[in-house]
Amino acid sequence: MLKKMLLVSTILLAWTTGPARAAGPSDAVYPYLGIDWGGEVFVGAALPFGMVKVGPDMETFDGFHIGSGYAGTGRVLGFSHLHLSGASGKYGNILVAPVTGEVIPADIKSVRVDEVAKVGYYAATLTRYQTRVELTATPRVGLHRYTFLTGGDAHITVNLAAILNKGPGSESQKFLGAELKVISPTAIEGVGRYTGGWNEGGEYQVYFHMEVDHVPARVRTWAGGPPSPDATATVDGDQPIGASFDFNAQPGEVVQVKVGLSFVSAAQAHRTVEKEAPGWDFDAIRAQATAAWDRALSPIAVTGGSDDQRRQLYTALYHTMLMPSDRTGENPSWTSTEPYYDDYYTLWDTFRTSGPLLTLIAPERQRDLVRSLVDIYRHEGYLPDGRSGNDTGRTQGGSNAEVVIADAYVKGLTGIDYKTAYAGMRKDAEVPPQDPRKWGRGGLMEYNAKGYLSLANERSGSRTVEYAYDDFAIATLACGLGRREEAKLYAQRSGNWSNLWDPALVKEGVKGFLRPRNPDGSWAEPNTLKRGTWPDFFYEGDEWTYSLYAPHDVARLVALSGGKAGFLRRLDTLFLKRHFDMSNEPGFLLPLYYNWIGRPDRTADMTVYALEREFLGTHGGIPGNDDSGAMSSWLIFQMLGFFPVAGQDVYLISTPSFPEADLDLGEGKHFRVIAHNLDAERFNRYVQSATLNGQPLETNWFRHGQIKDGGVLELVMGPEPTRWGTGTPPPSLSDTTADRPMLCVPASQP
Template identity: 65%
Template structure:
């Protein structure tokens, strides 16, 4: 059964709950069917389970937008280890930890709390589950081994647990400090390196865990906690190594078990509530976080406040005419795009600053293409503050990160793509950012070889700056070269804006470096002209036909079909090297038809839009509809790959709206909308409407026949941010066959007769 048929079969609340008791929030106690909710209450459309399976790795649990605490279940996978991202649809629940990523894995799972009954056995508390349900700000599950209902909600820095126990003479609330996701000794594994725990009273436990490693191979970070219960315990235990005792304090200095329990005698249906404050600074601050953010014991008050927060951040986009399934897809995607990075302002243990502090940029290499531009539209204050945080990290550590987690920057997968994030904000008029300091950080990326190129800056920079490309003396030389060229374009944009003509000219010239790896004679798959590795002496190396490269390969998480077309600053130049529009269209058709396009990974995000430069908006529409139909749905397996901090979800949002950003520039590309109308509250406070006349649910009328923007005819398949910054209307008349609309004036390119850059930069072209 396809997704449309499935959800037609559960239209009523009663049928929905009977057919799929855990399917979506309408089945929760007190919740009404999704169809009855006002569209302004968009949190009611979110299905948090969307994307938990088939590699999506999205977070499931309780959190606030950009919250520091993401409280959710950690599930033991089939091999007896915790699921890499925390959650899995099958497996035993080990407990509920307070720190998670979303759309990725390899970090956190810290401070695991679990309700158990029976003899205390810290190494064996996992349980099967039933009656699982979730919505933004709330998660619940019945732990069948203990016949205990667990409910979770959260504030920004506090996890709030409500446990309903059975009658038991031996009930416990346990806290495991040593627990980790991806625990082990591998290169990307995490290690627990020690900590301590103290029972302060019959209802309070505090402590700290020390951790290191993970995907970013990060240094040590410390997680402090303060746990307080609303019910006094009859006794408490601590444990370290294999020893359980009634001592009020325990500690370990290496990777060994460490934890504590509050022990109870419970009656049937007895509720015990737990609040856990988290801090990266101190136990005292963890306690303050509880007293300031969650001072009372009303679980519903905390949950409702979190729901309000989610409704507020989901309100800036309203869609009309969507099916229930489309609403679930769309608003769940928004929800996922607003989870990261983590707002840790006031929780920076490394330096004192008046600037915002964000962590879990995981990773900018993934998010700069779509999530960043989305936040610029719908959460501009957050995007401004995250950029300010990037700049402050540069001030104190010397580089803006390409990825950062656990207060450690790294690893840098490709270019210095924070440069593109800054340029995107600047080109769209975002204020409140120290662009002068950002410009210094960007130039350092481009000029100073980093001490550890996997952790900061640009690897292979000496060759790139002297030869115009990265050679095989360094890893990922192909993907790095083309990304560096685009990062240099971003620097040239900011140099133009700041009036630095010499820098604008220098970086505009380097923005063409992507072509220095182009071998016009290299042919494969019926197409000629691809990027190719070069040896340190400048000679061609054998072509690299790896399907999906990784750290030591020529291209990272892509192939030469994808990376040969990565020049967002100069698609006109790509078309020229490819042999003209006809050859370029043939190349794109071959790429898609022979499945070189990888929707599950970010490097190809712009590829469906490249037809616009060759005058074929109809093919862009076809490719988008195909991807939306085949790769995305509203099920647990509804994402084609890792969501990567909302990167995949934000791609989906833009394409369903019918527009897509060329990140780092002020240009939006027009695709084909999935709804008859959408409204976006712009940062200016005005509303931008996208209206599709003759739109049909079957997507037969997918081709734009004509368009107006703010009442004026628009013949281009693109427009600029300034044209919608103060609101307005993009009206698209749709039809079943292509026309000449959008075929005459392509989007801007660096090699246009009139450069998109300033006159000083244009002098190089």
């Protein structure tokens, strides 16, 4: 017994410490941040934007399978290789699990203890099987190291029928069938076929090549029945299928496993294993994964702040870089020399913050993401909003790829075919799609004819305002490409949001809200849902949020709300009466709207309030689904002290969380934000004065062009508001002048 205890203690020490290395930014990442209360973040091993995300799939103690894979409590069902982060309802493919004793494919599950989660690494002990699990990854290979603590009858199993969110529902996944074969005493390969998920996607096929590091006593397969010695297995339809490598393990024996994936062929999965993980040095692969994360996280360096704040910042950056998935060379639908990314889940969530963040600190990555969107348009005929499993869908609101492309253009990203991108944007705005849940804009003919969507179309309120802003994005690129008449047309359409504005609608002393219209143009009953869904007037938001969705013309919102005093009353009511919903993306910009009425002090109050109430460095630290890092990237900008207006070249100043932050913009360029007198309690939250690149900055905003080559934003903070930032507001379309251009042509309001 003492010998066994010493063995386990020695192994646990090695697992916990890992390879020796100098400290890096990845050490501040806390992968458990956001696992509870709906954050749905991925826990497991992956690389930045990696295709493989290998981690545990779990069920609750009462047998409910977790739709996103991981949960803080429950039983582990195995370790699959494809996951989302901040979302659920897709993947969970190629499930590998160690087993001791008899293999019963329908009953593989265990409680886990002594869990460790770090960037590029996961470990836990499965108590039922007395097996220590370790996982790491390359971009397209999952590596497993299993230590059988007690020895005896031991197995490494793979289950091709397992998927997340399995069921008959419209948003559920379905298993269609699979085949596998034993190709050597230590290797098997095959393919599984799946369909469905939240995006209602079509069939996707996952090919795999799996190897173990030494010869087992035997290899068995199963297909609709118990394990057998057959070297091949095939099922059509939803039936069990899998395989088992069987060992007579000694106590403490280690078995290593490599699983390479491909969406093209098993042969390509095999080649990927040979290329990315040619040997069996698990620790070296883990070290490479950690180094990759250190490089990816290094463009943001902060000084000061608390350990908890650094944990939040770097974990948020980590979460932002888990998706989309780089599948260049793994596109089963067409061959292209362009980058290919999947798991845009979805642009509706990420266009506001994640894209602008990558444009600053990873411009080559964002360039490739935009190129992949444009290439999808070339081959499918529409720009995507959501895409997963190599299939586009669903479109929740507007055609927001337009904003992503415009944002890249106004911030000078090069290497993008903007002419083709513009053609895709115009098609969204002019050609009704056959399936509006999948592509383009639903209700487009009515929108273009009337300037709004009526209740004849679902989500008519939220889609009207999103279409209007998407039209502004089209006008922006049209202007830049010299298409002046088209720029004028789409600039005019960008005012369509106001066609649903009812100036007579008053609530809680606030005047003017968006209101549904009947197909004949008459007003319908006001919408009172707190958070609508697919068939409702507003999608995942309410009238308080969507009535303010005009990021390109906040000045007009101010005017329609009764001027600065009326707008102040409106914003204060929104926040103080708890109408603001931090857990969903449509309201991301609202705490900054005070800047347009010369009240940056209120921006400071509301952003600090959101940071302290909604974001924590704990298991429940994200206010809702992280949505592919959308929530996390919102947090990053707010902690840095400035915030993007997506699709425009404008940043709004708020309140930093760190005395100094350095952003590496690439090519030796750095942008620094220095906050003097910042205190840990955030009492000194108000900007007293500012300079940008050594020159006095009187506005509460600045342009991307002022920092694109690097620079320094220096803020003097204090405990009370001053006159700083109360003068010239950020630009709006309706107050365009020659010295404050929004577009290169004047735009009249409809």
